[in-house]
Amino acid sequence: MDDLSFLLNQLGEDRSSYFGAVSPPIIASANFRYTTVAEMAKAVSDEENIPLYTRGNNPTTDILNKKLAALEGTEAAMAVASGSAAVSMAVMSVVKAGDHVVCIQNPYSWTMRLFNEYLLRFGVTVTYVSGENAASYLAATQENTTLYYLETPNSLTFELQDVAEIAKAAKTKGIKTVIDNSYASPLGMQPAKMGIDLVVHAATKYLAGHSDCVAGAIMGSKAAISKIFYGELMTLGAVISPFNSWLLLRSLRTLEIRIERVSQTTQKVVDFLANHPGIAKIHYPHHPSHPQFKMAKRDIKIPMGLFSIELATEDPEKITRFCESLRHFLMAVSWGGYESLIWPALAYYDIRKGSLPVNLIRVSIGLESADDLIADLDQGLKHIS
Numbered sequence: 050m051d052d053l054s055f056l057l058n059q060l061g062e063d064r065s066s067y068f069g070a071v072s073p074p075i076i077a078s079a080n081f082r083y084t085t086v087a088e089m090a091k092a093v094s095d096e097e098n099i100p101l102y103t104r105g106n107n108p109t110t111d112i113l114n115k116k117l118a119a120l121e122g123t124e125a126a127m128a129v130a131s132g133s134a135a136v137s138m139a140v141m142s143v144v145k146a147g148d149h150v151v152c153i154q155n156p157y158s159w160t161m162r163l164f165n166e167y168l169l170r171f172g173v174t175v176t177y178v179s180g181e182n183a184a185s186y187l188a189a190t191q192e193n194t195t196l197y198y199l200e201t202p203n204s205l206t207f208e209l210q211d212v213a214e215i216a217k218a219a220k221t222k223g224i225k226t227v228i229d230n231s232y233a234s235p236l237g238m239q240p241a242k243m244g245i246d247l248v249v250h251a252a253t254k255y256l257a258g259h260s261d262c263v264a265g266a267i268m269g270s271k272a273a274i275s276k277i278f279y280g281e282l283m284t285l286g287a288v289i290s291p292f293n294s295w296l297l298l299r300s301l302r303t304l305e306i307r308i309e310r311v312s313q314t315t316q317k318v319v320d321f322l323a324n325h326p327g328i329a330k331i332h333y334p335h336h337p338s339h340p341q342f343k344m345a346k347r348d349i350k351i352p353m354g355l356f357s358i359e360l361a362t363e364d365p366e367k368i369t370r371f372c373e374s375l376r377h378f379l380m381a382v383s384w385g386g387y388e389s390l391i392w393p394a395l396a397y398y399d400i401r402k403g404s405l406p407v408n409l410i411r412v413s414i415g416l417e418s419a420d421d422l423i424a425d426l427d428q429g430l431k432h433i434s
C-alpha cells in the first residue's frame with residue numbers, strides 16, 4: 050500500500066487535466082456536455098464513473114472518493130451530504146420491509162431515530178444490545194435479522210464492541226454489518242479489514258476537522274457502493290456539493306498531523322482530569338479506568354480526542370458555572386474540529402429525560418496547546434468546589 054501521506058496528498062489527483070493546478074478545482078457544474086451521441090450514451094450507461102450530472106458523478110467528488118476508499122482500505126467509497134445521510138443510506142441499502150436489525154444500545158441519537166421511528170414506518174424492527182461481544186448480538190438475532198449495526202465506541206458513554214468477532218458471527222449467518230467509524234477515524238481503525246461490510250463516517254467530524262462543513266462517507270465493496278449509488282443516492286439525492294468535497298480534500302491533507310496532535314494533547318488533558326478531585330468519573334477508552342481499555346488498545350491504534358467526564362457535583366448551578374467559566378473550550382454540539390468543545394448533558398436534560406447523568410460533560414479536544422487547555426479546566430473546576 051502507498052504511504053498514508055501520498056494517499057492523502059496525491060492519490061486521485063490528475064493535475065494534467067486541470068492546467069497543472071496544485072489544488073484541484075471545484076467543478077461547480079450541475080451537468081456535463083457531450084459532443085457525440087455515442088459518448089453521451091456511454092456516460093448514461095455508466096453514470097457512477099463518468100460525469101453526466103452532479104447528483105451522480107462529479108470530478109471533484111470523484112477525487113475525494115478515491116482517497117476515502119484508500120483510507121479505509123476498501124474497493125470503493127462514496128462521499129455524501131452528511132453523516133446521517135451516510136448512516137441511513139447504508140442501512141436502507143441492506144434492509145427491506147419485515148426485516149429486523151440488531152443495534153448497539155446507545156448509537157448516535159439520529160441513528161436511533163432512524164431505527165425507532167423512521168424505519169418502523171416501513172416495518173423494520175430493531176433490538177438494542179450491549180454489544181460488547183458477539184454473543185450479545187447472536188442472542189438478539191431472529192430469523193428475519195438482516196443487519197448488525199455497530200458504533201464503537203459510541204460518542205457519549207464510550208462502550209466498545211468486539212468488531213472482528215461480531216463481523217465473523219454475522220458472516221456465518223449471512224447477516225450484513227454496518228459500522229459508524231466516526232470516532233476512531235480510518236487512522237485509528239479500519240473496520241472493513243476486520244470483516245465489516247459497510248463503514249460509515251460523519252465526515253463533519255475528524256475527516257473535515259475544521260467545523261466548516263457537514264458531510265458523510267460510506268465505504269465498502271464496489272458492488273455494495275454501486276448498489277447504494279443506483280439505489281439510495283440517486284433516488285434520495287443526499288449528494289455532497291463539489292464545494293464541500295473540495296473542503297474535505299483540503300482537510301484530508303492535514304488529517305494525520307491533526308489526529309497526532311489531538312491524540313497527544315488529549316492524553317495530557319485526560320491524565321490531568323483523572324487525578325483531579327473535581328472529577329468523579331472519566332469515560333475514555335484509552336484510559337486504564339475504562340472497563341474495555343484492553344479492547345480499545347487492541348482495536349483503536351491511536352487514542353482519539355473525544356471523551357466524557359462526570360463532575361464531582363450534581364448541583365446544576367455549579368455545573369453551569371463550570372461550563373460558562375471556560376475560555377478555551379467552546380460550548381457547542383459536534384466534535385472533531387480544530388477547536389476544543391464541551392457538550393453538557395445538562396443542556397439536553399429535558400430532551401433525554403435524564404437518560405444521561407446530569408453531571409456528564411463531553412469534551413472534544415482541538416488543536417490548542419495542552420497547557421492552555423489544562424489551565425482553563427483547572428480554573429473552571431474551582432467553580433464547583
Ligand SMILES: *Cc1c(COP(=O)(O)O)cnc(C)c1O
Pocket residue numbers: 131132133134136157200204229231232250251252253254263264265383
Ligand atoms: C455527528 C455524528 C453523526 C452524524 O453526522 P452529521 O454529519 O452531523 O449528519 C453520525 N454519527 C456520529 C457518531 C456522529 O458523531
